Amino acid sequence: MELLKTANEVAARTTAARGRGETVGLVPTMGALHAGHASLIATAAEQCALVVVSVFVNPLQFGPGEDFERYPRNLEADLQRAAEAGADLVFAPGIEQLYPPPVNITVHVGELADVLEGAVRPGHFDGVVTVLTRLFNLVGPARAYFGEKDYQQLVIVRDLVRELRLPIVIVNCPTLREEDNLARSSRNAYLDPTARAAASVLYRALAAGAAATEQGTRDAAAVRRAMYAVTEMEPAATVDYLEVTDPERLIVLERIDGPVRLLGALRIGGVRLIDNLAAAPNPTAD
Amino acid sequence: MELLKTANEVAARTTAARGRGETVGLVPTMGALHAGHASLIATAAEQCALVVVSVFVNPLQFGPGEDFERYPRNLEADLQRAAEAGADLVFAPGIEQLYPPPVNITVHVGELADVLEGAVRPGHFDGVVTVLTRLFNLVGPARAYFGEKDYQQLVIVRDLVRELRLPIVIVNCPTLREEDNLARSSRNAYLDPTARAAASVLYRALAAGAAATEQGTRDAAAVRRAMYAVTEMEPAATVDYLEVTDPERLIVLERIDGPVRLLGALRIGGVRLIDNLAAAPNPTAD
Numbered sequence: 001m002e003l004l005k006t007a008n009e010v011a012a013r014t015t016a017a018r019g020r021g022e023t024v025g026l027v028p029t030m031g032a033l034h035a036g037h038a039s040l041i042a043t044a045a046e047q048c049a050l051v052v053v054s055v056f057v058n059p060l061q062f063g064p065g066e067d068f069e070r071y072p073r074n075l076e077a078d079l080q081r082a083a084e085a086g087a088d089l090v091f092a093p094g095i096e097q098l099y100p101p102p103v104n105i106t107v108h109v110g111e112l113a114d115v116l117e118g119a120v121r122p123g124h125f126d127g128v129v130t131v132l133t134r135l136f137n138l139v140g141p142a143r144a145y146f147g148e149k150d151y152q153q154l155v156i157v158r159d160l161v162r163e164l165r166l167p168i169v170i171v172n173c174p175t176l177r178e179e180d181n182l183a184r185s186s187r188n189a190y191l192d193p194t195a196r197a198a199a200s201v202l203y204r205a206l207a208a209g210a211a212a213t214e215q216g217t218r219d220a221a222a223v224r225r226a227m228y229a230v231t232e233m234e235p236a237a238t239v240d241y242l243e244v245t246d247p248e249r250l251i252v253l254e255r256i257d258g259p260v261r262l263l264g265a266l267r268i269g270g271v272r273l274i275d276n277l278a279a280a281p282n283p284t285a286d
Numbered sequence: 287m288e289l290l291k292t293a294n295e296v297a298a299r300t301t302a303a304r305g306r307g308e309t310v311g312l313v314p315t316m317g318a319l320h321a322g323h324a325s326l327i328a329t330a331a332e333q334c335a336l337v338v339v340s341v342f343v344n345p346l347q348f349g350p351g352e353d354f355e356r357y358p359r360n361l362e363a364d365l366q367r368a369a370e371a372g373a374d375l376v377f378a379p380g381i382e383q384l385y386p387p388p389v390n391i392t393v394h395v396g397e398l399a400d401v402l403e404g405a406v407r408p409g410h411f412d413g414v415v416t417v418l419t420r421l422f423n424l425v426g427p428a429r430a431y432f433g434e435k436d437y438q439q440l441v442i443v444r445d446l447v448r449e450l451r452l453p454i455v456i457v458n459c460p461t462l463r464e465e466d467n468l469a470r471s472s473r474n475a476y477l478d479p480t481a482r483a484a485a486s487v488l489y490r491a492l493a494a495g496a497a498a499t500e501q502g503t504r505d506a507a508a509v510r511r512a513m514y515a516v517t518e519m520e521p522a523a524t525v526d527y528l529e530v531t532d533p534e535r536l537i538v539l540e541r542i543d544g545p546v547r548l549l550g551a552l553r554i555g556g557v558r559l560i561d562n563l564a565a566a567p568n569p570t571a572d
Contacts, residue, residue: 007451011451102397103396104395104397104398104445104449105393105394105395105396105415105446105449106393106394107391107392107393107394108392108412109390109391110389110390110391110392111390126394129391133450134451137450156390159388159390159391160391163390163391163420164391164419164420165293165420165423167423249388
C-alpha cells in the first residue's frame with residue numbers, strides 16, 4: 001500500500017489508473033479508522049481496482065468549541081488498518097494541499113443543513129461538502145463509500161453528487177456496532193468507562209422507536225415518546241434530538257405512513273454521539 | 287449545428303466526443319448573443335473539435351428588482367449567430383434541466399464576492415458559480431471561454447476551477463467594443479438613443495485612469511479622481527464605483543506599484559453598465 005501526501009501525486013496516480021480503465025474507489029475519512037471504516041474499505045476493495053482512502057481532519061466541518069484540536073490522529077495505526085482492509089493508497093494531505101490559499105470558493109447546503117445535526121452544528125455540512133467536492137475532483141473516483149451512521153451526511157452527499165452532476169456512484173454501507181450495539185465511531189475513544197457503559201442508551205432508544213413503528217404506531221409523537229422514555233432512564237444522557245423523519249428528505253413527520261428513519265443525537269460525559277435506524281410499519285400490524 | 291434542450295442529451299453528446307478524443311469547448315452565455323460572444327465562439331472553434339454554446343438566463347445570478355424578467359431572449363437569433371461563429375451545439379435548457387428540484391446545493395464565493403460588482407449585487411456571483419459548476423460537470427469541457435468585460439467574474443471563475451480542481455482551462459478573450467468604445471453587452475439593447483450617446487463615458491473615464499497610471503501617477507486616489515473627472519461631465523451617469531485594483535485579487539489599491547486593473551460600473555437611463563481596463567506605469571514615466 002502506498003502513502004501519498006500531495007494532491008498532485010494523488011491526481012497523477014488516479015488519472016493513470018483511469019487511463020488504464022481501472023475503477024477508482026474513494027473512502028473519505030478523518031482517520032482514527034475503526035471497524036466501520038474497515039468495512040467501507042473492504043467493500044470498496046471488492047468493487048474497485050484502485051482503492052483510495054483519504055485521511056484528513058477537515059477543519060471546515062468543525063465549529064468553534066468543537067473537538068477539532070483533540071480529534072484523534074494516529075496515521076501509523078490508520079495505515080495499518082487501511083492496508084489490512086484492502087486499501088491500495090492512503091492520501092494523507094496537509095491542509096495546504098486541499099485548501100491552498102486563497103480559499104474563496106466553498107459549497108453550501110440549503111434546507112437539509114438546517115435540521116437535526118445541522119441545527120446543532122451550524123456550518124458543519126458546508127464544510128463536509130466543500131472538502132468532498134475538492135476530494136472528489138482531485139481523486140476522480142467512480143465510486144465513493146459512506147457509512148449509514150452519518151445518515152444525514154449520506155443524504156446530503158447524494159444531493160451533492162446529483163445536483164452538481166458529479167459522475168460518482170455513492171455507495172452506502174451499514175453501521176457497524178459494538179456488542180452492546182453502540183455504533184462504531186472514532187469519537188467513542190473519548191468515552192470514559194462510566195460514559196461507555198451508558199452510551200448504548202442511544203441505540204436502545206432508537207430500537208424502541210423502531211419497535212413502536214413496526215408495531216403500527218402511526219403517531220410520530222408517540223414514537224418519539226417511546227424513544228425519550230428510554231433515554232430518560234439514563235441520567236448521564238442529555239438528548240440533542242430524537243426524531244422520526246422520512247428517509248429521503250429527512251422531513252420530521254407527524255404521521256407515519258411508510259418507511260421512516262429514526263435519528264438521534266445525545267451527549268454523555270462530554271461526548272456527543274449520533275446514530276440512526278430504519279423502520280417501517282409491519283404490514284401485519286394494521 | 288445541433289440544438290439540444292435536455293441535460294442528458296448534452297451529457298451523452300459530449301461524453302461521446304471525449305471518448306473519441308475530441309476537445310470539448312464551452313462558451314457559457316445567457317443568450318442575446320452579440321459580437322463579443324461571437325468572438326468567444328470563434329476562438330473556441332479554432333481550439334476545440336466540439337464547441338458547445340449554452341444559452342440559459344440563470345435566475346440564481348439575478349437579485350430581487352434586477353432585470354431577470356426583461357433580460358432579452360431570442361433563441362432564433364442566437365442560433366443563427368452561434369452557427370455563423372462556428373458553434374457545433376447549442377444547449378438551451380429549461381430551468382428544470384439545470385436545477386431539477388430539490389435544489390439543496392449551491393456554490394459560494396467568499397471575499398471576492400463582497401467587493402465591486404458583488405457589493406452592488408449581493409448573491410450574484412454565488413449564482414454565477416453555481417450554474418457554472420453544474421454546466422461544467424454536465425458538459426465536461428476541456429476549455430471554457432469568458433470575456434474580459436466581466437473581469438471580476440473571470441477572476442472568480444479561475445478561483446472556482448483552481449479551488450474545486452475542475453479539469454478545465456479557462457480562456458479569456460478581450461472585450462469587444464462599439465466604434466465609440468462602449469463595451470459590447472447584451473444590456474446595451476436597453477439604452478435609448480440619449481442614453482446610448484452618453485454611455486461611452488464609462489470607457490472614457492477608465493481610459494483617463496489608464497492614461498494617468500501610464501504617465502506615472504502612483505497615488506491611486508489621484509487616478510480615481512481622473513476617472514471621476516470624466517464621469518462628472520456626464521450628468522446622465524450615476525457612478526456605482528470606479529476603482530483601481532490589483533489585477534489578480536481585485537484588492538483596491540492606495541498606491542500603484544505595478545500593473546493594475548481599473549474597473550467601473552455606472553447607471554445611465556436606468557441601464558447598468560460595467561467595463562474595465564488594464565493599465566501599468568510606463569517604465570519611461572519614472
